[in-house]
Amino acid sequence: MLRSAGILALAVPHSLAVPFVSQATTTFTSAASVTPSVVSVANMTSHGRYTGPVPTTTGALSTSVLASSIPALAAESFKLQYPADGRLHQAQPAPYTPAGGLGTNGTEPVYRVISDFDYESVALALYQEWIELDLFHWGLSTFSTEQFEAAGLHAEERFLLEFMANQEVGHATALTNMLGARAPVQCSYNYPVSDVQEFIDFSQKLTRWGESGVYGFLNHLDSRETAQILLQSITTEARQQMIFRQFGGLFPMPVWFEVGIPQSWAWTLLAPYISSCPANQTRLIWQNFPPLRILNQANSARINGSYVWNETTSAYANSLSTANISSTAGCLHAINGTSNCAPAITQNRTSPLSYAGRQIFLQWDSPGYRTGPNNSYVTSTSAGTPRFAAFVSQLNVTYAPLRGISGNTAYVFQPNSTTYEGDPAINGTVFIAITDDDIAVTPFNLTQINPHVNALAIYQAG
Numbered sequence: 421m422l423r424s425a426g427i428l429a430l431a432v433p434h435s436l437a438v439p440f441v442s443q444a445t446t447t448f449t450s451a452a453s454v455t456p457s458v459v460s461v462a463n464m465t466s467h468g469r470y471t472g473p474v475p476t477t478t479g480a481l482s483t484s485v486l487a488s489s490i491p492a493l494a495a496e497s498f499k500l501q502y503p504a505d506g507r508l509h510q511a512q513p514a515p516y517t518p519a520g521g522l523g524t525n526g527t528e529p530v531y532r533v534i535s536d537f538d539y540e541s542v543a544l545a546l547y548q549e550w551i552e553l554d555l556f557h558w559g560l561s562t563f564s565t566e567q568f569e570a571a572g573l574h575a576e577e578r579f580l581l582e583f584m585a586n587q588e589v590g591h592a593t594a595l596t597n598m599l600g601a602r603a604p605v606q607c608s609y610n611y612p613v614s615d616v617q618e619f620i621d622f623s624q625k626l627t628r629w630g631e632s633g634v635y636g637f638l639n640h641l642d643s644r645e646t647a648q649i650l651l652q653s654i655t656t657e658a659r660q661q662m663i664f665r666q667f668g669g670l671f672p673m674p675v676w677f678e679v680g681i682p683q684s685w686a687w688t689l690l691a692p693y694i695s696s697c698p699a700n701q702t703r704l705i706w707q708n709f710p711p712l713r714i715l716n717q718a719n720s721a722r723i724n725g726s727y728v729w730n731e732t733t734s735a736y737a738n739s740l741s742t743a744n745i746s747s748t749a750g751c752l753h754a755i756n757g758t759s760n761c762a763p764a765i766t767q768n769r770t771s772p773l774s775y776a777g778r779q780i781f782l783q784w785d786s787p788g789y790r791t792g793p794n795n796s797y798v799t800s801t802s803a804g805t806p807r808f809a810a811f812v813s814q815l816n817v818t819y820a821p822l823r824g825i826s827g828n829t830a831y832v833f834q835p836n837s838t839t840y841e842g843d844p845a846i847n848g849t850v851f852i853a854i855t856d857d858d859i860a861v862t863p864f865n866l867t868q869i870n871p872h873v874n875a876l877a878i879y880q881a882g
């Protein structure tokens with residue numbers, strides 16, 4: 421009954437027995453077979469910094485710790501043995517089916533975390549989905565229609581924002597299902613944001629560490645099934661990140677590769693914006709590094725976005741402040757076409773937000789400060805004396821030596837590095853870590869940098 425004449429006509433176009441149908445018609449209705457319910461979601465009415473009592477449980481979740489770091493080992497030789505010559509080297513398990521792969525032998529998929537690594541990683545991603553759900557709703561309800569209109573975001577853009585918030589309900593549901601009964605729940609939050617442009621820029625940066633935080637661990641998960649679902653949610657999140665860049669009048673994707681970061685980086689950047697969670701909330705194992713301020717972080721709300729001083733609303737995210745931008749210096753309503761940065765599919769900037777050789781002024785905190793939900797986590801580092809700024813972008817970690825070090829401040833010059841010919845490595849919304857060493861790390865072993873990290877921030881490179 422569900423086969424329509426339109427489908428039949430397409431399937432056997434030359435059969436004379438079938439009448440020609442010029443248009444498909446939708447004349448059938450059928451109820452969806454199952455409608456899985458979503459996690460319970462509340463509209464958080466309270467926002468702002470945590471002001472409650474000093475928490476009794478503090479610090480990251482931990483068990484017995486076996487060593488201070490993971491030693492670097494040689495590559496496993498079997499990985500170098502496959503001939504990669506375009507021929508088949510094993511019998512096929514079935515027609516059109518090459519030998520190999522993980523989870524390809526017909527065993528039933530189990531969409532469930534199966535190790536501490538899986539649990540802690542997916543729980544971190546869930547904390548991120550929850551804040552995005554709240555942030556997008558909060559923006560919509562905090563700023564008036566007039567304020568959104570003035571920032572160039574009209575009814576259709578606001579509906580897209582609402583839709584993105586609803587996507588988070590689905591993501592939170594999928595991750596909760598894979599974690600089980602003690603999955604982290606919604607918390608309350610604080611946002612360093614006072615107008616629509618600041619909201620869009622903060623969202624653009626928050627989704628950057630949300631997306632990159634998952635890329636960093638996805639291929640290390642034990643549960644391939646969990647990774648599959650997470651992949652299909654994080655690619656949606658990647659689109660959100662790009663849309664926020666477009667809302668902010670930035671070039672949507674000025675890179676050839678999206679960057680991945682370690683879990684502790686995503687947690688470090690996320691935690692300060694969580695005010696409080698329920699007392700029995702499941703805690704996380706990840707490290708909170710001290711904050712880094714980019715003192716001349718580019719301000720994409722300015723025509724001359726790289727010529728700024730101290731115009732961010734918080735360390736860590738280092739998202740833009742509009743407080744001191746005069747009407748002639750702002751690019752939102754700039755009449756000159758090349759200076760204008762109103763929301764658009766894509767925008768060329770007249771003057772770049774950053775460039776190789778740019779002098780960047782940095783200031784970081786010492787460890788030992790309270791952060792995160794209920795101020796119940798503590799910033800820490802195991803690194804020695806700060807010596808480098810590691811620029812983490814695309815497939816690359818590029819170190820620049822700290823210069824003019826004075827206490828917890830220094831400056832660096834933005835490195836001139838390339839991913840592949842024609843693709844400057846440092847562009848878009850990237851990460852800077854202060855480190856004590858310039859150890860070699862690549863996308864699959866980036867976490868090995870953690871024992872060397874002194875402080876962490878988002879850097880607006882383009």
Ligand SMILES: *[C@@H]1O[C@H](CO)[C@@H](O)[C@H](O)[C@H]1NC(C)=O
Nearest residue numbers: 461462463464557558560561
């Ligand atoms: C939360 O607020 C949104 C509007 O911002 C509304 O559409 C939604 O129904 C509310 N949800 C609940 C659970 O109150």
Ligand SMILES: *[C@@H]1O[C@H](CO)[C@@H](O)[C@H](O)[C@H]1NC(C)=O
Nearest residue numbers: 492493859860861862865868
């Ligand atoms: C990370 O991997 C690269 C090769 O991709 C290797 O050269 C480097 O030594 C590794 N770093 C650590 C700390 O294991």
Ligand SMILES: *[C@@H]1O[C@H](CO)[C@@H](O)[C@H](O)[C@H]1NC(C)=O
Nearest residue numbers: 521522523524525526527644
């Ligand atoms: C199927 O493959 C998995 C690895 O993906 C392996 O652990 C398992 O033993 C295999 N099962 C069978 C029945 O071959």
Ligand SMILES: *[C@@H]1O[C@H](CO)[C@@H](O)[C@H](O)[C@H]1NC(C)=O
Nearest residue numbers: 601602603604698700701702
């Ligand atoms: C926390 O407490 C609430 C209320 O008692 C309960 O519904 C929830 O399951 C608990 N969560 C965890 C993770 O134990």
Ligand SMILES: *[C@@H]1O[C@H](CO)[C@@H](O)[C@H](O)[C@H]1NC(C)=O
Nearest residue numbers: 723724725726727770771772
């Ligand atoms: C931006 O400001 C710098 C410093 O004053 C100046 O050198 C540069 O010409 C300005 N760029 C534009 C496009 O106005």
Ligand SMILES: *[C@@H]1O[C@H](CO)[C@@H](O)[C@H](O)[C@H]1NC(C)=O
Nearest residue numbers: 713715729730731732783829
């Ligand atoms: C940056 O501005 C804040 C206040 O907006 C001020 O407290 C801080 O000292 C300034 N830092 C620098 C390095 O100018």
Ligand SMILES: *[C@@H]1O[C@H](CO)[C@@H](O)[C@H](O)[C@H]1NC(C)=O
Nearest residue numbers: 729730731732741742743744
């Ligand atoms: C705005 O500029 C004034 C004067 O230069 C400065 O004191 C203040 O810290 C600036 N505020 C912000 C948020 O940049």
Ligand SMILES: *[C@@H]1O[C@H](CO)[C@@H](O)[C@H](O)[C@H]1NC(C)=O
Nearest residue numbers: 723755756757758759770771
């Ligand atoms: C537009 O801006 C560019 C770069 O600042 C400048 O060269 C040009 O003269 C401006 N055009 C107008 C019409 O103001």
Ligand SMILES: *[C@@H]1O[C@H](CO)[C@@H](O)[C@H](O)[C@H]1NC(C)=O
Nearest residue numbers: 671757758767768769770772
């Ligand atoms: C945009 O910038 C690119 C290079 O940065 C340049 O080739 C192109 O002509 C610019 N397009 C416009 C319309 O300004």
Ligand SMILES: *[C@@H]1O[C@H](CO)[C@@H](O)[C@H](O)[C@H]1NC(C)=O
Nearest residue numbers: 671674774775776844847882
């Ligand atoms: C970043 O990408 C934008 C858009 O393609 C380009 O205009 C800008 O020059 C790039 N910046 C660097 C440092 O390569």
Ligand SMILES: *[C@@H]1O[C@H](CO)[C@@H](O)[C@H](O)[C@H]1NC(C)=O
Nearest residue numbers: 775776777778835836837838
């Ligand atoms: C960056 O490197 C390229 C290629 O070597 C060179 O053409 C360019 O001048 C360099 N830029 C800076 C600012 O050093």
Ligand SMILES: *[C@@H]1O[C@H](CO)[C@@H](O)[C@H](O)[C@H]1NC(C)=O
Nearest residue numbers: 815816818837838839840845
């Ligand atoms: C950036 O990463 C690519 C891919 O791993 C590598 O080929 C390239 O050499 C790296 N560039 C730099 C400057 O390290």
